[in-house]
Amino acid sequence: MEKEAILELRNIRKVFDKNVALDSVSFSLYPGEIHGLLGGNGAGKTTLMNVLYGLYRRDDGEINFHGQKLNIQGPRDAITHGIGMVHQHFLQIGNYTVLENIVLGTDVSHPVTMKLSAEAQKIVDLGNRFRLPVDPNAVVDTLPVGTRQKVEILKALYRGVEVLILDEPTxxxxxxxxxxxxESLRVIVNEGLSIVFITHKLREVLHVCDRITVLREGRNITSLTRAEASEEIFVRAMVGDQMEIEGSVYFSHGSMANTAADExxxxxxxxxxxxxxxxxxxxxxxxLNFQIRQGELFGVAGxxxxxxRELAECVTGVVIPTEGKILMKGQDVTGVSVCxxxxxxxSYIPEDRLHDGFLPKANVAQNLILGYHRQKPYCEGSIIKWDTVYDKVRGYIGEYKIKTNGPEDPGGNLSGGNIxxxxxxxxxxxxxxxxxxxxxxxxxxxxSMDFVYNKMLERKETGAxxxxxxxxxxxxxLIxxxxxxxxRGQIVGILDRKDFDKYAIGRLMSGIQAEETADLRAAS
Amino acid sequence: MTIVRKLVPYLIAIIASFAAAGIFIALTGANVFQAYETILFTSFRTPNGFVQTLLKFIPLTLQALAFTIPLTAGKFNMGGEGQMIVGAIAASVVGILGADLPAVILLPLVVLAGVAAGAIWGFIPAWLLYKFNINEILTSMLLNFVSFQIIDLVATGSLRDPVAGHPTTVQIGQGGFLPMLINNPPLNTGLILALLVAAGVYLYTTRTTGGYELVATGANPRAASVFGINVKRMFVFSIVLAGAIAGLSGVIEVAGVQHRLIVGLQHNFLVLGVIIALISRGNNLAVPFVAFFIAILEIGASAMQRTMNVPIEMVFIVEALVLLFVLLSDVVRRR
Incomplete structure (x- = not known):
């Protein structure tokens, strides 16, 4: 390599309890590059960057920055060294303005009067320079997610970072x-900064990154420049050998047969x-007005x-809608309880698994029958048949690859993915x-994602x-x-599979079409 | 193997608490070993000591269950004492007023009245929780003080026994006495009732759909309700059931032991019940065993006070320390 690496992580190791999250992982970053850190969930991408950012203490290994050994004590320390991180969940104060959020925790020129015009100007300049236009006086709560993310990136740039870490920014x-x-990221690296881009989405990485490092199960698998490698190689690196890529839904580019639902x-x-x-x-x-046909896989984007969440809870009967009617197979089920x-x-897979779907203090078997505990074969009269339950549960543990010591293992012992x-x-x-x-x-x-997609496609066959x-x-x-x-609580469009267009859906998601039609209606 | 491993922290906790309390006993100038010998073996030396221990064991088990059942659903019943007292009051009032009735009628009436009164006393905080979301810890606790006033009123009112020096009612009718298992030393069938209740509670919480719903509610009420369990109803049910069981402990005190209503019959049962429930970590199967252990300590402690002049409060220190060390062993294990 002709260029000298600005940042090097060598043989980083991090262990949580008995769980090895990072096993001797190395990573290097050159000035002016976007470096993709790719891997499935639990591969250790975020853990590695949290070690760099000082949120976790490493158990072994070293970090070299500008050729010097670095011992980062915490995020503040990382920022003073010029390393900034944008988390998946923004750390912003909703009712503060953009300006206030950005300067929070920094020295300002007029600490007594809090006249921030100089700072505001700096933010506008930064925004122009890096193509991140944001009104510094806008209140953060009123901004869409995309803009809030720009604020978060500006926050790091304002602090003069050289290395910017983005955790699943998309x-x-x-x-x-x-x-x-x-586009902004490209501008930023053209100015000489470096970016680490954490993601599990292969296509994004291939689209924007200069070099790509793949992690799997806490280990380095490969590091390649984009030009060197094909998609195939990364796919194989991400999933390992245990997965059949040919028959996979995940890598099928959405070319699966679209069996027509029974209309x-x-x-x-x-x-x-x-x-x-x-x-x-x-x-x-x-x-809300829509129908789901028998055997149809109906998606809701937004x-x-x-x-x-409200939609899911209305359909499942967790909450009762205040207006309208819900019919299932022609039968009015409005107000019928979940039970x-x-x-x-x-059947229901709630979004917030920890709060809405899981019993941490109960064991795996008790968790697996929640909601079905009054149904056969789990119970006979009002007696739960634990022998049958345990038999079934052992089957599920195997089929769904739940990592646990058995049906009687407390739920609290499971990791997020296993929950x-x-x-x-x-x-x-x-x-x-x-x-x-x-x-x-x-x-x-x-x-596992692939497994779920296959299961969902199987449902179609049976007409469910x-x-x-x-x-x-x-x-x-894809599916x-x-x-x-x-x-905003309304369906602004329903598209058939043949009309699927990422950008059209994107426009609908940001409400553009909805406002246009509203304008039209107002005009006519 | 696993049971042994589970018991180890308990044994360590017990030994550690005895060692720590031993320092205090030594400070009072008493012989530590002799004191502990008295505490641990009084219950087993004489038949009377053993029966006394069993009589202590009955209300302790029931009081602890009155705490663990709502705890399973994630609620705290701090009103076990009050529920016991109203149970005792109802049992004695029915027993005195119906004194002439034959046993086949009177005894069931006495038991039912006490159990129902306890259940009603539990229903009040449960209903306030259900309807207005008022914290059940506060309301159930405050109702204890109401029950103290009611028992004073009843024991000093028209049913008062004028010859007794202490506020006490007259005896209930013979027909309302619980049958005896052994006549001398006196052991009543309340023991069997308590064991049946303990077994029933254990089977209910582990084997039935209702018990499963109770456990699920306690584990995560939000998830339980998303999956169709009416958690508010489980809260009410658990506290009412607890009240009924606490009421039964009052019935046994009146119909089995004293045969009359005596002010102060609740002793320290609430605190001890909570301690037992917490040492058991809410496990209904462990409750009777822990309750028996605490009963041994209690009986041994009164003997220690009589023979060695070591204050009975010393045994409170031991009990509190056992609880502390058990809780501590949880923290240590998590590290």
Whole structure:
């Protein structure tokens, strides 16, 4: 290499309890490059960068920065050395302005009067320079996610970092926003800064990164420049040998056969003007009208927080809609409780697995029968047949690859990905006409994601329907028959598979079309 | 093997707490070993000592269960004492007013009245929690003080026994007495009732769908409700059931032991019940065993006070230390 690495991590090791998160991982970063850090969930990408940023103390290994050994004590220390990190979940104060959020924790020129005009000017200049235009006086809460991310990047640039770490920056961005972000990143590295781009999305990495390092199960697998390698090589590096790539849904580029759903049969789900208002009268969902056919995989796209959770809970009966009617197979089920619906009507994978779906203080078996504990074969009368339950549960543990010591292992011992596997195993364990799955693959590695997709496609064969609500647009494009876009609690468009277009959906997700039609309506 | 491994921290906790309390006993000038010998072996030296221990064991087990059942659902019943007292009051009032009735009618009436009264006393905080989301710890605790006033009122009112020096009612009718297992030393069938209740609670929480819902509610009420369990109803049910069991402990005190209502019959049962429940870590199967151990300490401690002049409070120190060390062993294990 002709250039000298600006940053080198050598043989980093990090152990949590008995879990080796990083096993002698090395990583180097050259000035002016975008370096992709690629790997499935639990590969150790974020852990590695948290070690660099000083959030975790490393157990072994060394960090060289500008050729000098560095011992980072914490994030503040990292920033003074010129290393900044943008987390997946933004650390911002919602009711402060952009300006206030950015200068928070730095020295300002007028600490007594808090006249921040000089700082505001600096932010505007930075924004122009790096193509991150943001109004410094806007209140953060009012900004869309894409802009909030720009604020977060500006925050790091304002502190004069040389190395910028971005942790899964494209989560929750619309395709347009992703393109904008990539453009800014290019400008930033052209100015001589370096960027580490953490992601599990292969296509993004190939699109924007100069060099790519692949991690798997806490180990370095390979480091290659983009020009050197084909997609094949990275795929193989990410998933290892245990996965059949040929038959995989994940890597199929969405070319799977689209078996037509039965349009003549009674729809599995019909929503008639369904609306939901909070006690305070704030509207969460309004005028939802759509049908899910039998055997259809129906997707719902949208930026998080646009009513997805409320939609899932209305359909499953967890909350009762304040307006409208819900029909399943022609039968009115509005106001029917979850308890009843779980009896072969629906199955549910909630979004917030820790709060809404899991019993940390109960064991794995107790978790796997939650909601089905009053159904055969788990119980006989009011007696739970634990022998049968344990037999079944052992089967699920094997089939769904749940890493646990057995049915009696406390739930609290499971990792996030394994908890998600419990959610999935439970939802697939009983027959249902309609599965409501909300971000079902979050926290899963690629082979497990593939497994879930296959399971969902299998449902189609039997004529069972699925409502897949996901923040991962790629996932929806991959397997859904139709996609509806949810924006501010309303469906702003439903697209058939033949009309799938990432950018069209992106426009809908950011509400552009909705406002246009509203304008048209106002004009006419 | 696993059971042995589970017991080890308990044994260490017990030994450590005895060692620590030994320092205090030594400071009072008493012989530490003799004191501990008295505490540990009084229960087994004489038949009377053993029966006394069993009589202590009955209310302790029931009081502890009245705490662990709501705890399974994630709620705290701090009203075990009050529920016991109203149970005792109802049992004695029915027993005195119906004194002429034959045993086949009176005894079931006495038991039912006490259990129902305890359940109602549990229902009040449960309903306030259900309807208005008022913290059950506060309301159940405050109802104890209400029950103290009621027992004073009843024991000094028209049912008062004028010859007794202490506020006490007259005896309940013979028909309301619980049958005896042994006449001398006196051991009543309340023991069997308590064991049946303990076994029933254990089977209910581990084997039935209702018990499963109770456990799920305690493990994560939000997830339980998302998956169709009516958690608010589980809260109410668990506290009412706890009240009924605490009420039963009051019935046994009246119909089995004293045959009358005596002010102060609740002793320290609430605190001891909570200690037993917490040492058991809410495990209903462990409750009777821990309760028996605490009963041994209690009986031994009164003997120690009589024979060695070491204050009975010393045994509180031991009990508190056992709890502390058990809780500490949790923390140590997590490290």
């Amino acid at each position: 989560t929750n961005l619309t395709p347009q926003e992703v393109d904008d972000l990539f 003549s049969a009674i729809p599995a789900l019909e929503m008639h003007d369904v609306g939901l208002k909070t006690k305070e009268g704030i509207s969460r969902l309004a005028g 930026v998080a927080g646009n009513g997805q 009843e619906l779980l009896k072969d009507w629906i 998600q596997r419990v959610m999935i195993a439970r939802a697939f364990s009983m027959n249902s006409h309609l599965m409501v799955a909300h971000n079902p693959t979050r926290g899963l590695d690629i082979p 329907s699925t409502l897949l609500i996901s923040e991962d647009l790629d996932e929806l494009l 859904c028959d139709r996609i509806a876009v949810l924006y």
